[in-house]
Amino acid sequence: MSRRVSYSQDTSDFSDAIRKAVGSAALSGPSSSKGGDARKLRQEAIVIADRWEKAFLLASQLRFYNVYLPLAGFSGWNDEELLRKAGDAVDRSVFSVDYSGSVPGFPGENFRKEYRDALEGTPSRFEATGYDAALLLAEAYRLGEKDSRTAGELARERIPLLGTFRGVTGMFQFGPEGEMRRKVSLLRVELGTFVPVPDP
The missing domain is CATH 3.40.50.2300 (Response regulator)
Incomplete structure (x- = not known):
């Protein structure tokens, strides 16, 4: 783990948290290519240890800054609203789950x-x-x-x-x-x- 960043529970603008997580210098420079493509960053992934309501906001704002790192979380993400609100900002994300009755094949x-x-x-x-x-x-x-x-x-x-x-x-x-x-x-x-x- 390269960095741990916290924020208050009433946060909805995660700009400061994102700058602290990936580094201000990384966000102030240009993207790796034209057209808003992904930035080159030291981190390999971002773990969001919060419920889906914050995860979708963070994921969407990471995309705003052209940060396309894999995201990981926990069972608080297991909600269809995450998919609906975050869209492709959470595509390829992985999270642990203790129960899922909506996924075919799960117990x-x-x-x-x-x-x-x-x-x-x-x-x-x-x-x-x-x-x-x-x-x-x-x-x-x-x-x-x-x-x-x-x-x-x-x-x-x-x-x-x-x-x-x-x-x-x-x-x-x-x-x-x-x-x-x-x-x-x-x-x-x-x-x-x-x-x-x-x-x-």
Whole structure:
């Protein structure tokens, strides 16, 4: 990471943040070629650790300055409004996602459909995470006979015995001491849509 730049939450003009991130000298000089083409910069990418509402503003303003670096973010970008408002300014961006029910082939696709049918609403990642937590506990409790110990004690003992749990938010693996490992899924923006990034 070459530079870390922050801004206040009420920022909508990111000119100063962009100058700090890529350098004022880089923005004051000409683009690498005529016609507003991409500038030559030291950075290889820009990580925007904020929600889609700020990501689309930043992406659009980066384009204004002819900064065409790949963008990366996190699950706060997982919103169709990002695609609609940012357009091609976020094309080829990649971000991590903990739940996506709108992308074909993701584990949450069926959950989203069933949730909408049952409750006539769209689930967020919080409903998906809660659903996974309930399923995980139910599976752990099914592993043994009735027991007089508390639910917390049983969960601590039995969850590691599951080994692997596939939920609507992805795959979880549990080690012998109960430590959890979770594979992080990535989405990429391609031609105005979210697509899964294939495993290497």
